[in-house]
Amino acid sequence: MSTLNKQPTGIPEADLAIIGGGSAGISLASQLYGLSAVIIEPKTPAERDCSWALWANAEQQKQLAPCTKGRWKQWRLIDHQREIIHRSDQYSYTSLSAAQYLSQCENNLADGIELIRASAENIQVRGNGGSFTAAGQTYSAAQLYDSRPPTMADNCLKQHFLGLEIRTKSPIENPEIATLMDFRVDQSRGLHFIYVLPFSDDLLLIESTMISRTIEDKNWYLNAIHQWLEQQNIEPLETISQEQGVIPMDRVEPIDAGIANIGAASGAVRLSSGYAFTNIQAQVSALARGIRGGQYEVPEPIAPSLIRMDKIFNAVLLAEPELGVSVMMSTASALDANGFARFMLGSASLLDWARVIMAMPKLPFLKQVFTP
Numbered sequence: 001m002s003t004l005n006k007q008p009t010g011i012p013e014a015d016l017a018i019i020g021g022g023s024a025g026i027s028l029a030s031q032l033y034g035l036s037a038v039i040i041e042p043k044t045p046a047e048r049d050c051s052w053a054l055w056a057n058a059e060q061q062k063q064l065a066p067c068t069k070g071r072w073k074q075w076r077l078i079d080h081q082r083e084i085i086h087r088s089d090q091y092s093y094t095s096l097s098a099a100q101y102l103s104q105c106e107n108n109l110a111d112g113i114e115l116i117r118a119s120a121e122n123i124q125v126r127g128n129g130g131s132f133t134a135a136g137q138t139y140s141a142a143q144l145y146d147s148r149p150p151t152m153a154d155n156c157l158k159q160h161f162l163g164l165e166i167r168t169k170s171p172i173e174n175p176e177i178a179t180l181m182d183f184r185v186d187q188s189r190g191l192h193f194i195y196v197l198p199f200s201d202d203l204l205l206i207e208s209t210m211i212s213r214t215i216e217d218k219n220w221y222l223n224a225i226h227q228w229l230e231q232q233n234i235e236p237l238e239t240i241s242q243e244q245g246v247i248p249m250d251r252v253e254p255i256d257a258g259i260a261n262i263g264a265a266s267g268a269v270r271l272s273s274g275y276a277f278t279n280i281q282a283q284v285s286a287l288a289r290g291i292r293g294g295q296y297e298v299p300e301p302i303a304p305s306l307i308r309m310d311k312i313f314n315a316v317l318l319a320e321p322e323l324g325v326s327v328m329m330s331t332a333s334a335l336d337a338n339g340f341a342r343f344m345l346g347s348a349s350l351l352d353w354a355r356v357i358m359a360m361p362k363l364p365f366l367k368q369v370f371t372p
């Protein structure tokens with residue numbers, strides 16, 4: 001039964017409407033109470049399943065436990081010269097099932113918060129609010145938030161990947177270590193690495209990930225995965241699922257800049273790494289607290305100073321792609337496990353930053369700092 005008020009026109013009127021019930025939209029909706037809200041999302045959680053990973057502290061590990069697929073206190077980066085293994089006592093690299101996370105939020109909506117499984121269309125903005133149609137009905141809300149995925153320029157720098165979840169014929173070595181980046185693969189078309197999450201000793205998510213401007217043919221990533229498996233003497237028994245994604249590492253344009261955007265549409269994806277989950281959680285939790293106090297403004301998801309640093313990092317990658325592997329490996333070797341996790345989470349201390357800056361090749365970075 002709808003909890004929305006009916007206007008004299010018969011149009012259901014909500015205090016608030018959220019367009020898009022992905023990571024940002026449904027997380028925000030699940031933290032609202034004491035008001036009427038609609039959240040509009042056409043796809044079921046199962047249709048949007050993939051792995052969302054983050055560095056989680058002890059409290060987050062507890063909160064996210066019901067949708068956690070795997071957790072590692074150790075992670076590694078590897079190239080032809082060296083292997084760097086981090087062992088953390090504070091953070092676990094944590095992989096969530098997106099479908100389980102979304103379902104959990106959908107099932108936890110408070111009274112008065114209604115999920116509508118449809119697309120929002122004919123969106124009309126009026127001040128902070130507006131109206132739209134969904135599943136043949138017109139809705140109106142005093143406050144609108146929009147989390148529809150933003151658009152990115154065709155030739156922008158992006159992280160693009162294809163991953164397979166596979167069962168192996170025999171147990172693999174070291175399932176307690178997540179491989180974040182294995183650079184011992186073809187580097188001729190951009191910064192390329194293999195990412196491996198061992199959910200058990202015979203169940204792996206393995207991805208071929210590229211950081212470049214051009215998306216590759218599906219077989220290119222598949223070949224890279226199979227070559228890597230062969231080099232490691234890992235024989236696949238079956239492929240359980242496949243996921244593919246493109247994450248912008250450059251400025252994005254929201255579909256409608258006239259609506260208050262949240263999540264990736266508001267710039268929540270870290271430009272240098274493609275990670276967004278933690279930024280989105282922080283943004284929507286702060287927003288939900290604000291809404292409860294009558295403040296509807298969307299907090300910035302990432303500090304402007306961090307965005308500037310990430311842009312310099314990406315400019316170096318674009319100008320001198322051959323430095324990519326050594327820059328990543330030097331970053332990892334300059335920091336201990338907790339420092340690396342903080343760095344990836346965007347909460348590096350001054351000392352973490354100093355260590356990373358000292359480890360970087362100075363000239364390429366200085367050139368980009370002074371490039372207008």
Ligand SMILES: Cc1cc2nc3c(=O)[nH]c(=O)nc-3n(C[C@H](O)[C@H](O)[C@H](O)COP(=O)(O)OP(=O)(O)OC[C@H]3O[C@@H](n4cnc5c(N)ncnc54)[C@H](O)[C@@H]3O)c2cc1C
Nearest residue numbers: 020022023024040052053119120148245263264275276277
């Ligand atoms: C495959 C993939 C893997 C990723 N992995 C990670 C990771 O491991 N760690 C990490 O930190 N980040 C990751 N990211 C980046 C980021 O965390 C995700 O993109 C995240 O989903 C962004 O959340 P969002 O709410 O902004 O957008 P989304 O989750 O994309 O939500 C937007 C929603 O809007 C809905 N929508 C679209 N049009 C309409 C419409 N007209 N009406 C109503 N709804 C509409 C869509 O169905 C969608 O559910 C990944 C991204 C991708 C694509």
